[in-house]
Amino acid sequence: MAARRDPASAAPPRASRPVEDRHFVTALARGLEVLACFRTGSVLGNQELAVRCQLPKSTVSRLTATLTRLGYLIQIGESGKFRLGTATLSLGSAMLSKLDVRQVARPWMEELAAQCKVEVALGARDRLSMIYIESCRSPRPPAVVLDVGARIPVATTAMGRAWLSAIDGHEREEFLERVRRRDAAAWPETKRGIERSLHEHRTLGVTCSFGEWQSHINGIACAVRPGDGLPPMAISCGGPAARLSPRQLLAEVRPRLIAMVARIEDALTLPNGRARWSA
Template sequence: MADKGGVQSVERIFALIERLAAHPAGASLQRLAQETKLAKSTVHRLLASLVALGYAMQDGETGRYRLTLKMFELSSGIVNSMDIMGVAKAHLERLAQRTGEAVHLVIRDGQDIVYIYKTENGPMRMSSRVGLRSPLYCTGVGKAILATLPPEKVADIWARSHPQKLTDRTVTDLAQLQAQLEGVRVNGYAVDDEENELGVRCVAVAIPGADGRADTAFSISGLTPYMTPERLRRIAAMALDARTDILADLGLLRQN
């Protein structure tokens, strides 16, 4: 029974941490209790522990709770250990400067992608953020990664993704997605045409490993009116050049 209670406490604390992460500006005790479906007294006790350990803080004026940078310090050690991060960062920053758009680097986690790096060089700011999780099937980076996988693996990921329409352009049919992925393989890049967020288009390129499969990808995102088909093609060419440079630095550049 003691072990079961311990597991339950761990599950609750991580559920609370995930909800706090979803509210970077902070959330009230009542809201956190509603979203975690836990009693306010339980949430208050767990928050007190997080605050005491330095992983959360309470705003003295608003009373809202939010995570501290101590939580980021834990994850940053993992992210910084990834070769892809150290190698790609300079190339992606240069790409952002050349295009004047937001550039993201993501890593696959199951049926989702997680944003691990973001750089912006233009006046507009995207709503995306490091740590954000999105489905593979409706994002440009996700489709770029899926295109490096065999159809049966794509079908397995699809079955576990519970696809739904995030916008009226979101693909929710596996056959249609597989057809899109064929186009990605031919062109070398994927396009998210307002499928994940209305008003935003992006070009995405996967960074394959030695076996040709990818767990990471990067994208260049901009507002739809400025991401015309012609400009998308120009940006895609720049993205593919950047991918070549990244693969060369990683020692993974394959000779055709």
């Protein structure tokens, strides 16, 4: 099966709001949409950003000029193109440093990666993607090198499907409608895979993606509920299909993954039921 296009590489979904919402700052939303277009190593010009954000080029030019002045973008020489600036580091690093779930999960993730020789990753949802917030590699060479900050699609990956299994039905329906609109041609097959994964989660405790995201990668995942008002996350285990079969993942890795997630959730929860949040 050919590798699927990551929806994150296309335009981010436009921010939607009721017309009467007086507290919605359109200019701010548009600036954040511009920043959301950039991925690891992205270099984009105003014309590309205008297409992705579905905004007039003149509007995008003003936004990029402002973001550049504030340090959120850096203009590359005289090319007229931009990449993310160092000011964006403060946003991501401040959030990551406060996530107890990363600190709690990492030792167990490292242990699982070493024991089962799999890649273990913790991710949270951002738009139509899951973004890695922690990653542990097995001693063996990985099929795909994905570090913290990497993005993978929700709809075709085990990690994304685990997140889908953890949210409520109304939120899931709204999200899947966005996926359908983004790629109507692929939707029937995508929908079948998601429905199968939701059934797997109910019966097996994990979601699966065997060659559906990339043909040479197999993976399973389990939802994590960090509490304290944070949205559900997911931990995935996977690797090259050539040495990591679905049977091995389900028979050997699955029980360890489920047990690990239970330990993480227990460790994050105090006796009064509230999750810890770093000071």
